[in-house]
Amino acid sequence: MSGPAEPHSGRSPVALALLLLVYVGLAIAYQRAVPLFEAPDEPSHIQYVAFVNREGRLPHMVGKLDVPGEGMEPPLYYLLQQPLFSAISSYDPMLVEDLDQANRWIYRLADLRVVTDARIRMIGTTQGPGRVLAVDPALDYLRALRWGSLAFGAVTVLLTFEAARRISGSLPFACLGTSLLAFSPQFLFVSSYVNNDVACAALGAATLLLFAVAATRDQVARRDYLWAAALMATALATKLSALPAVTVAGVALFAVDRRPLRERLRDAGFAAALGVVLALPSLWMNWHRFGGALGTSALVQSSDSLEDFEKFGGRRAYFLGVYPFVVFRSYWATFGWLNVLAPDWMYLVFFALCGLGLLGFAIGWRTEREVGHLRYFVLATLLATFAAHLWLNLHIVAVQGRHLFGAAPAVALLLALGIGTLFDGRGFAVGWRTAGVISAGMLGIAAYCLGRLLLPVYG
Numbered sequence: 251m252s253g254p255a256e257p258h259s260g261r262s263p264v265a266l267a268l269l270l271l272v273y274v275g276l277a278i279a280y281q282r283a284v285p286l287f288e289a290p291d292e293p294s295h296i297q298y299v300a301f302v303n304r305e306g307r308l309p310h311m312v313g314k315l316d317v318p319g320e321g322m323e324p325p326l327y328y329l330l331q332q333p334l335f336s337a338i339s340s341y342d343p344m345l346v347e348d349l350d351q352a353n354r355w356i357y358r359l360a361d362l363r364v365v366t367d368a369r370i371r372m373i374g375t376t377q378g379p380g381r382v383l384a385v386d387p388a389l390d391y392l393r394a395l396r397w398g399s400l401a402f403g404a405v406t407v408l409l410t411f412e413a414a415r416r417i418s419g420s421l422p423f424a425c426l427g428t429s430l431l432a433f434s435p436q437f438l439f440v441s442s443y444v445n446n447d448v449a450c451a452a453l454g455a456a457t458l459l460l461f462a463v464a465a466t467r468d469q470v471a472r473r474d475y476l477w478a479a480a481l482m483a484t485a486l487a488t489k490l491s492a493l494p495a496v497t498v499a500g501v502a503l504f505a506v507d508r509r510p511l512r513e514r515l516r517d518a519g520f521a522a523a524l525g526v527v528l529a530l531p532s533l534w535m536n537w538h539r540f541g542g543a544l545g546t547s548a549l550v551q552s553s554d555s556l557e558d559f560e561k562f563g564g565r566r567a568y569f570l571g572v573y574p575f576v577v578f579r580s581y582w583a584t585f586g587w588l589n590v591l592a593p594d595w596m597y598l599v600f601f602a603l604c605g606l607g608l609l610g611f612a613i614g615w616r617t618e619r620e621v622g623h624l625r626y627f628v629l630a631t632l633l634a635t636f637a638a639h640l641w642l643n644l645h646i647v648a649v650q651g652r653h654l655f656g657a658a659p660a661v662a663l664l665l666a667l668g669i670g671t672l673f674d675g676r677g678f679a680v681g682w683r684t685a686g687v688i689s690a691g692m693l694g695i696a697a698y699c700l701g702r703l704l705l706p707v708y709g
Contacts, residue, residue, distance in 0.1 A: 281442035289442075292443050293383070296349060297317050323489065338391050349370070430661075440655065447491075456481055464507075465623045491639070495634070500518075504518055580650050580651035580652065582596075596698075599695070607665030613672065614671030639653055
């Protein structure tokens with residue numbers, strides 16, 4: 251099961267450095283353009299970090315969540331933010347209370363223009379782009395926590411590039427696939443504020459690289475299965491929406507493993523046992539905090555103050571008239587609390603990009619073996635992640651496209667494969683012209699969103 255040749259590998263460090271440099275520059279610009287707390291759930295994510303720092307424990311659910319909104323999330327992202335939070339902040343006894351009040355305003359969708367004595371005030375309502383949170387400049391130091399998200403975003407870009415380069419042996423393909431992710435306006439936005447969705451994307455990129463490494467070796471090794479087990483435990487401790495991508499990676503390793511069935515079962519069983527052991531702390535913490543191994547009861551409770559299906563005319567009307575459109579828009583380019591939209595032409599461009607990519611993906615289904623392995627993997631990752639998202643939306647209204655970011659690296663390579671087939675005859679045979687035009691187009695759209703959407707609204 252040897253991998254393809256790597257004719258362009260000598261220029262890979264330069265190409266990767268350029269992509270990372272442009273991505274980081276754009277993400278920093280997005281980070282500075284968006285005011286503190288003017289991104290989905292950022293007050294709650296920050297409150298989680300501040301709560302752990304002050305209380306010395308994770309938030310629980312005893313009648314109500316200690317941290318409204320995101321208090322039901324696994325803790326790893328927030329624990330990794332603790333050293334940075336400790337470095338930037340002195341003891342601030344009012345911070346947790348300020349953030350708690352801001353979260354309760356937000357999740358009640360309240361109009362609180364009359365409040366004038368708090369360090370965080372709501373001006374207007376959460377309905378429409380007129381709603382903003384007025385934040386005391388003394389709290390501006392909290393912006394430093396956004397660098398943690400940017401670090402996860404950079405790791406996602408790096409791992410996606412390496413996975414694409416390794417499995418294809420084509421530098422143009424790696425640049426195209428990475429650009430479709432790194433210059434997506436929504437990925438840049440999510441990389442620019444405090445949230446754990448970007449950590450979920452990093453886990454998706456790690457599973458992609460694990461598969462790429464295993465699929466291009468002469469044979470799958472036991473350590474590949476062990477890495478899959480470690481990623482599974484990490485996903486449980488980071489964000490549940492990363493679990494579908496990690497699960498697909500484990501199944502894919504078994505599928506491409508050419509060793510005798512007995513050896514595969516032995517290594518997969520050993521890795522599964524290790525995964526259970528590594529996952530026990532997360533499962534125990536969830537049970538202790540929320541009364542369930544996965545904490546789904548807290549997830550439902552955290553959403554009980556948001557819109558319900560009746561607002562949209564019931565579940566049928568929601569899934570036919572709201573869900574597909576809002577998820578698509580917010581996967582590519584929707585900012586703020588889903589209230590700053592891109593112009594219609596931009597969504598048409600992304601729709602055309604996805605349509606062309608899927609068309610080429612379907613046309614090139616029966617290509618060489620190496621491309622076939624990647625095709626199955628990225629498609630399975632997308633379908634599994636979307637199925638989990640659909641299941642979630644059968645229970646609560648959770649329409650944000652960023653909840654699909656565990657599959658974002660796989661989606662980028664799926665589209666790159668389709669574009670390569672459609673315009674250059676074969677998935678991995680993407681030419682520099684095709685890669686350059688589409689990458690430049692993505693970069694231009696990302697810059698347009700910054701200059702014509704974010705800065706005018708928030709500047």
